[in-house]
Amino acid sequence: xxxxxxxxxxxxxxxxxxxxxxxxxxxxxxxxxxxxxxxxxxxxxxxxxxxxxxxxxxxxxxxxxxxxxxxxxxxxxxxxxxxxxxxxxxxxxxxxxxxxxxxxxxxxxxxxxxxxxxxxxxxxxxxxxxxxxxxxxxxxxxxxxxxxxxxxxxxxxxxxxxxxxxxxxxxxxxxxxxxxxxxxxxxxxxxxxxxxxxxxxxxxxxxxxxxxxxxxxxxxxxxxxxxxxxxxxxxxxxxxxxxxxxxxxxxxxxxxxxxxxxxxxxxxxxxxxxxxxxxxxxxxxxxxxxxxxxxxxxxxxxxxxxxxxxxxxxxxxxxxxxxxxxxxxxxxxxxxxxxxxxxxxxxxxxxxxxxxxxxxxxxxxxxxxxxxxxxxxxxxxxxxxxxxxxxxxxxxxxxxxxxxxxxxxxxxxxxxxxxxxxxxxxxxxxxxxx
Amino acid sequence: xxxxxxxxxxxxxxxxxxxxxxxxxxxxxxxxxxxxxxxxxxxxxxxxxxxxxxxxxxxxxxxxxxxxxxxxxxxxxxxxxxxxxxxxxxxxxxxxxxxxxxxxxxxxxxxxxxxxxxxxxxxxxxxxxxxxxxxxxxxxxxxxxxxxxxxxxxxxxxxxxxxxxxxxxxxxxxxxxxxxxxxxxxxxxxxxxxxxxxxxxxxxxxxxxxxxxxxxxxxxxxxxxxxxxxxxxxxxxxxxxxxxxxxxxxxxxxxxxxxxxxxxxxxxxxxxxxxxxxxxxxxxxxxxxxxxxxxxxxxxxxxxxxxxxxxxxxxxxxxxxxxxxxxxxxxxxxxxxxxxxxxxxxxxxxxxxxxxxxxxxxxxxxxxxxxxxxxxxxxxxxxxxxxxxxxxxxxxxxxxxxxxxxxxxxxxxxxxxxxxxxxxxxxxxxxxxxxxxxxxxxxxxxxxxx
Ligand SMILES: Cc1cc2nc3c(=O)[nH]c(=O)nc-3n(C[C@H](O)[C@H](O)[C@H](O)COP(=O)(O)OP(=O)(O)OC[C@H]3O[C@@H](n4cnc5c(N)ncnc54)[C@H](O)[C@@H]3O)c2cc1C
Ligand SMILES: Cc1cc2nc3c(=O)[nH]c(=O)nc-3n(C[C@H](O)[C@H](O)[C@H](O)COP(=O)(O)O)c2cc1C
Ligand code: SF4
Ligand code: SF4
Ligand code: SF4
Numbered sequence: 077x078x079x080x081x082x083x084x085x086x087x088x089x090x091x092x093x094x095x096x097x098x099x100x101x102x103x104x105x106x107x108x109x110x111x112x113x114x115x116x117x118x119x120x121x122x123x124x125x126x127x128x129x130x131x132x133x134x135x136x137x138x139x140x141x142x143x144x145x146x147x148x149x150x151x152x153x154x155x156x157x158x159x160x161x162x163x164x165x166x167x168x169x170x171x172x173x174x175x176x177x178x179x180x181x182x183x184x185x186x187x188x189x190x191x192x193x194x195x196x197x198x199x200x201x202x203x204x205x206x207x208x209x210x211x212x213x214x215x216x217x218x219x220x221x222x223x224x225x226x227x228x229x230x231x232x233x234x235x236x237x238x239x240x241x242x243x244x245x246x247x248x249x250x251x252x253x254x255x256x257x258x259x260x261x262x263x264x265x266x267x268x269x270x271x272x273x274x275x276x277x278x279x280x281x282x283x284x285x286x287x288x289x290x291x292x293x294x295x296x297x298x299x300x301x302x303x304x305x306x307x308x309x310x311x312x313x314x315x316x317x318x319x320x321x322x323x324x325x326x327x328x329x330x331x332x333x334x335x336x337x338x339x340x341x342x343x344x345x346x347x348x349x350x351x352x353x354x355x356x357x358x359x360x361x362x363x364x365x366x367x368x369x370x371x372x373x374x375x376x377x378x379x380x381x382x383x384x385x386x387x388x389x390x391x392x393x394x395x396x397x398x399x400x401x402x403x404x405x406x407x408x409x410x411x412x413x414x415x416x417x418x419x420x421x422x423x424x425x426x427x428x429x430x431x432x433x434x435x436x437x438x439x440x441x442x443x444x445x446x447x448x449x450x451x452x453x454x455x456x457x458x459x460x461x462x463x464x465x466x467x468x469x470x471x472x473x474x475x476x477x478x479x480x481x482x483x484x485x486x487x488x489x490x491x492x493x494x495x496x497x498x499x500x501x502x503x504x505x506x507x508x509x510x
Numbered sequence: 511x512x513x514x515x516x517x518x519x520x521x522x523x524x525x526x527x528x529x530x531x532x533x534x535x536x537x538x539x540x541x542x543x544x545x546x547x548x549x550x551x552x553x554x555x556x557x558x559x560x561x562x563x564x565x566x567x568x569x570x571x572x573x574x575x576x577x578x579x580x581x582x583x584x585x586x587x588x589x590x591x592x593x594x595x596x597x598x599x600x601x602x603x604x605x606x607x608x609x610x611x612x613x614x615x616x617x618x619x620x621x622x623x624x625x626x627x628x629x630x631x632x633x634x635x636x637x638x639x640x641x642x643x644x645x646x647x648x649x650x651x652x653x654x655x656x657x658x659x660x661x662x663x664x665x666x667x668x669x670x671x672x673x674x675x676x677x678x679x680x681x682x683x684x685x686x687x688x689x690x691x692x693x694x695x696x697x698x699x700x701x702x703x704x705x706x707x708x709x710x711x712x713x714x715x716x717x718x719x720x721x722x723x724x725x726x727x728x729x730x731x732x733x734x735x736x737x738x739x740x741x742x743x744x745x746x747x748x749x750x751x752x753x754x755x756x757x758x759x760x761x762x763x764x765x766x767x768x769x770x771x772x773x774x775x776x777x778x779x780x781x782x783x784x785x786x787x788x789x790x791x792x793x794x795x796x797x798x799x800x801x802x803x804x805x806x807x808x809x810x811x812x813x814x815x816x817x818x819x820x821x822x823x824x825x826x827x828x829x830x831x832x833x834x835x836x837x838x839x840x841x842x843x844x845x846x847x848x849x850x851x852x853x854x855x856x857x858x859x860x861x862x863x864x865x866x867x868x869x870x871x872x873x874x875x876x877x878x879x880x881x882x883x884x885x886x887x888x889x890x891x892x893x894x895x896x897x898x899x900x901x902x903x904x905x906x907x908x909x910x911x912x913x914x915x916x917x918x919x920x921x922x923x924x925x926x927x928x929x930x931x932x933x934x935x936x937x938x939x940x941x942x943x944x945x946x947x948x949x950x951x952x953x954x955x956x957x958x959x960x
Contacts, residue, residue, distance in 0.1 A: 144551040146544070424615040427557030443558070469554050470619060 085274040087207045089116035089180040096359035097184035104168035113369035117180025122157035122212045139286030139296035150312035170204040186212040198246040214255035214280025229255035232267035239271025254278040261320040265330045277336035279317045281307025310362035314340030325354025344378030352398035411492045414460035414476040422473035429464035456485040518857040519787040524809025533807035537698040546632040550579035561610040566942045567594035587637030601631035607829040642714035648675035653955045656739040661689020663745030663927025666944030672717040683725035693772040696800040727899025744925040749896025758850030763858035767801040767890035786885030791815045793890030795825035801888040802839040818846040906931040915950035
């Protein structure tokens with residue numbers, strides 16, 4: 077019997093699917109709907125200091141990138157942290173946690189980089205009996221101009237300092253949410269580790285301009301003739317997020333810290349991939365904002381079905397399983413030879429593989445055979461790059477086949493069954509002599 | 511015998527006004543912008559695309575579809591018009607299921623080709639809504655070309671010649687230009703007087719004039735125009751419908767399908783157009799289908815198409831056959847008429863048919879017969895070339911013989927469209943003929959001394 081109950085840094089939830097801190101978690105009304113729909117937990121929309129609430133723009137907040145049929149591939153936003161009074165948020169958080177004790181409820185926080193500001197807010201959040209806090213060091217627009225959000229997340233020393241304050245002044249577990257708007261994610265992650273964070277979560281949104289209105293000559297979204305960069309999220313950011321999660325998970329200095337995976341998660345498969353790369357649970361925002369809370373049903377069922385088929389009983393059975401297989405390029409096996417192969421029964425003769433290989437790669441696919449339109453891979457030219465597989469519109473029509481014996485007709489060299497990588501390759505001036 | 515045949519019922523106004531309007535509206539509603547984007551996205555942008563090879567005019571289909579997809583419908587239309595200035599009409603009338611869409615790789619992949627015809631209509635409609643034709647005319651040359659016939663072949667030829675700066679005069683026997691686009695094509699394929707707007711679009715390039723009501727062989731001779739012009743293009747179409755060769759063909763109610771469709775296309779008020787309660791259509795081509803379907807749409811109760819050979823031999827595509835059947839037309843295969851039987855005095859009352867079988871490719875009656883009540887019989891067993899005033903021109907299989915440049919046996923006379931031998935009898939083929947001939951004429955005029 078598959079069990080998808082999750083325990084992340086001591087916080088229990090019936091499944092590993094949390095809603096990320098964002099509009100879906102801005103108030104009790106939404107959060108209660110989310111819990112009814114089945115979400116395992118939420119990170120409440122980021123709270124700021126007490127005082128007059130923040131104001132958001134009153135024009136459009138989102139810029140979108142559409143795929144075919146207006147499918148949302150990603151959008152950016154210029155929304156700030158919550159614009160509701162602190163008092164109201166805290167009251168609702170307390171009530172919701174009381175009503176839904178089995179769900180995870182984490183509160184996201186962002187206040188100025190002054191110790192007292194953190195002491196004040198932590199005390200008030202503790203009263204709500206929330207399960208933990210998440211430090212929003214990621215918001216890349218608006219808040220960063222005021223020295224918060226990614227302005228903190230981009231300076232490892234600040235991350236470490238604020239994390240340390242929080243660990244000192246609260247008993248609640250502390251998650252540090254990282255911004256991807258940096259050059260190497262391992263440095264902020266290490267700062268969180270050094271500040272004694274209980275976990276990191278990533279990614280927050282990526283700085284972006286989604287498009288330019290060519291009539292108005294303004295970036296989208298446009299407010300009265302001007303636009304500002306915003307934070308990009310959704311399916312398009314998943315590859316970037318996956319890599320950042322993997323970098324933290326396989327770096328010896330940060331590999332021990334639990335990770336909450338975020339960024340473009342739309343299906344159970346996306347979630348499973350993040351978890352395979354080391355995320356203990358996942359957080360979702362855009363998928364819920366695009367399709368509503370019901371998407372979680374397929375995430376839950378799909379994850380269970382896949383685990384069952386794969387023989388995993390519990391989440392821990394596969395969390396981190398792919399991490400050892402993430403390698404540096406220099407350790408990849410250079411004796412592993414593949415050739416593309418076209419299944420002529422499936423081929424619909426669109427010619428896309430041909431033109432891709434002919435114009436932009438290695439001229440390894442035929443265009444005709446005996447005067448007829450016919451596409452076939454020439455093993456003596458094929459370098460095995462798989463561009464053709466990438467562009468073929470028919471599933472399984474083009475596949476990469478490994479050569480395990482004989483001679484590679486491209487190099488005229490015998491297939492070597494031994495593993496050998498760049499570090500020992502004769503062409504490498506810095507090779508290690510064996 | 512005549513006594514047990516019931517009295518003839520030919521009448522008009524079988525339907526309500528709204529029903530006529532609905533029946534003769536667009537066969538396919540035009541794609542909305544979103545539908546066009548979604549459909550355009552299905553195109554794989556094939557290399558050396560098979561659809562292009564299958565298009566008689568060689569339109570760069572992947573390119574025009576991509577231009578729709580990238581939000582450039584005007585550029586898309588220009589891509590179409592470059593190869594086919596009647597791309598708007600072709601988008602409506604081409605039997606795409608036997609041309610580009612038949613070979614679309616998506617047809618092979620999943621039996622659902624990209625809707626090339628409908629995308630072409632999207633782009634051309636978009637363009638033609640508020641633009642004249644897109645090509646600039648070259649500096650006028652001093653050359654003059656006569657084009658006889660303002661059908662698709664003639665218009666296409668005239669446009670291409672005008673673009674090279676030559677002066678073109680089109681002589682057209684009918685009152686209106688357009689040829690069968692105006693008088694023949696089914697009404698629901700070309701609504702809102704599209705044929706005439708398209709003629710205006712083509713002529714907007716300048717340098718083309720049309721002389722209407724001028725018939726070769728009657729109002730002028732080939733020698734006269736050969737003397738007055740530097741070159742001549744004949745786009746005469748086909749003359750008249752073949753006869754059945756049966757007694758009774760003169761009975762009232764036995765009608766030439768093409769003529770009847772022409773009346774339908776020109777009718778101001780469809781409810782005033784008479785049609786029988788029981789209609790029998792003899793033939794198996796597009797004309798037969800159009801006559802049958804449009805009779806049903808006019809309110810005929812029983813419409814039966816009878817074709818002398820089997821389903822596969824039928825000229826009308828599977829799609830056209832389906833169209834007929836879903837509009838309530840009954841199709842009987844492998845039967846030929848043997849007798850047209852008089853009902854009321856002078857009127858057709860019934861047709862007797864005999865089943866046929868193929869014997870070594872030869873058609874033979876089986877002796878088994880049946881009768882169909884008929885208030886109207888449409889003859890649609892093919893047309894033949896009449897060719898008034900073309901005695902000096904060599905024919906082949908009854909139509910004008912041309913070389914690959916569409917040149918006839920006379921050095922300065924070219925021909926194209928339905929009037930030439932070996933053609934496909936499609937609008938798009940006529941457009942290609944006109945285009946190819948124009949290119950050849952242009953070469954000829956450039957090389958001709960003087
Ligand atoms: C009922 C019917 C339905 C059809 N449906 C389709 C369809 O859905 N799709 C498709 O692709 N094709 C269809 N076709 C075929 C298509 O219409 C023709 O292939 C096309 O119109 C041929 O063009 P053309 O220019 O050669 O001839 P036409 O269109 O016939 O034009 C010839 C022109 O020449 C003029 N002319 C003739 N003789 C003389 C003369 N002596 N002097 C001066 N002018 C003269 C005529 O008045 C006419 O304007 C259909 C045909 C018919 C009859
Ligand atoms: C409109 C909007 C507002 C957001 N506000 C916050 C916020 O207040 N605090 C925060 O930590 N992240 C915020 N985020 C970032 C999300 O929590 C999440 O990290 C990001 O959207 C990536 O996940 P996704 O691809 O599933 O959307 C916001 C995202 C969106 C779209
Ligand atoms: S794998 Fe690369 S080189 Fe080989 S055929 Fe495909 S595209 Fe060409
Ligand atoms: S891309 Fe795929 S379907 Fe298209 S020709 Fe190549 S192998 Fe065939
Ligand atoms: S064959 Fe079909 S998919 Fe390929 S280019 Fe033509 S329309 Fe597009």
